[in-house]
Amino acid sequence: MTIRMFKAEIYRLKFSKPFYVMFSIGLVAILFQTYSILDRFYIYVGLEDGELTQIFGYNAFLSMGIDGFMMFFIPFIVVSIFSSEYSKNTYKNLITKAKEKGYVFLGKYTAFIGVIFMMNFIFAILSTSLCSVVNGWGDTFNILHILNILFLVIKYTLYFVSVASLIIILSFIIRSEALIVILFFVTNIIESLIASFLPMLNNRFFILISKLFPTSYSNAFFNSNNAETLHAWFSICLTLLISVMISISVFQKKEI
Structure with missing residues (x-):
């Protein structure tokens, strides 16, 4: 059931125009990055002085700012997958017992992870390839550079999925897709404020709780400090585990 649901969601999303729009915008962002278009503009209008910032192939994906880019599109991907109608082309004959609904959710959830990973992977290939051709690799080529890029794709995927955990649960409760998108940005602002405020209380328990918020572990996740x-x-694995358990419980009560 889970595999069937995964295939059905991926097949349906292949023909979704918003995803082609996202990839198009991502490609434009990569072109801007590769040719330092914004830096050229700032220098042209006199807002900046000095040399152009040149992005090389080995660190192109890291320099792309994929986190800010993807954070904007995450709620739309969530809406497309988890708030979609149950059409006859996907699961018209689905048995809607509670156990079967759990498989339905897992199919959707794995499709969501797959889409996030695919977008990160494609953007990594495009940015790395284009910057390498235009600006060069930038350093002595090492296979570890490629492995680091792949590992970064995986880390970004897990991070984005964990950030989307709350809005995924809300998408099963709220029927308005527009409200879901708005709530994603609102809850992110509230979450960052809470995560920043809790350590100020100088309480060990609250400090520990604050580290479970995405705002707190995002920088540490991409830090070279092994302990952090x-x-x-x-924190991310715990977030994903708890969110999946809650999501399955909520989804089982959802009417299909």
Whole structure:
């Protein structure tokens, strides 16, 4: 059931125009990055002085700012997958018992992870390839550079999925897709404020709780500090585990 649902969601999303729009915008962003178009504009109008910032192939994906780019599109991807109608082309004959609904959710959830990973992977290939051709690799080529890029794709995927955890749960409760998108940005602002405020209380318990918020573990997750990175990995895995358990419980009560 889960595999069938995964295939059905991916097949349906292949013909979704918003995803082609997202990829088009991503390609434009990569072109701007590769040719330093914004830097050229700032220098032209006199807002900046100095040399152009040149992005090389080995660090192109990291320099792309994919986090800000994807954070804007995450709620739309959530809406497309989790708030979609149950059409006859996907699961018209679905048995809607509670156990079967759990498989339906897992199919949707794995499709969501797959889409996020695919977008990160494609943007990594495009940005790395284009910057390498135009600006060069930038350093002595090492296979570890490629492995680091692939590992970064995986880390970004897990991070984006964890950030989307709350809005995924809300998408099963709220029927308005526009409201879901708005709530994603609102809850992110509230979450960042809470995560920033809790450590100020100088209480060990609240400080520990604050580290479970995406705002707290996002920087640590991409940090070279092993202790901080390990803590961020734990926070993200715990977030994903709890959110999946809650999501399945809520989804089982959803009318199909």
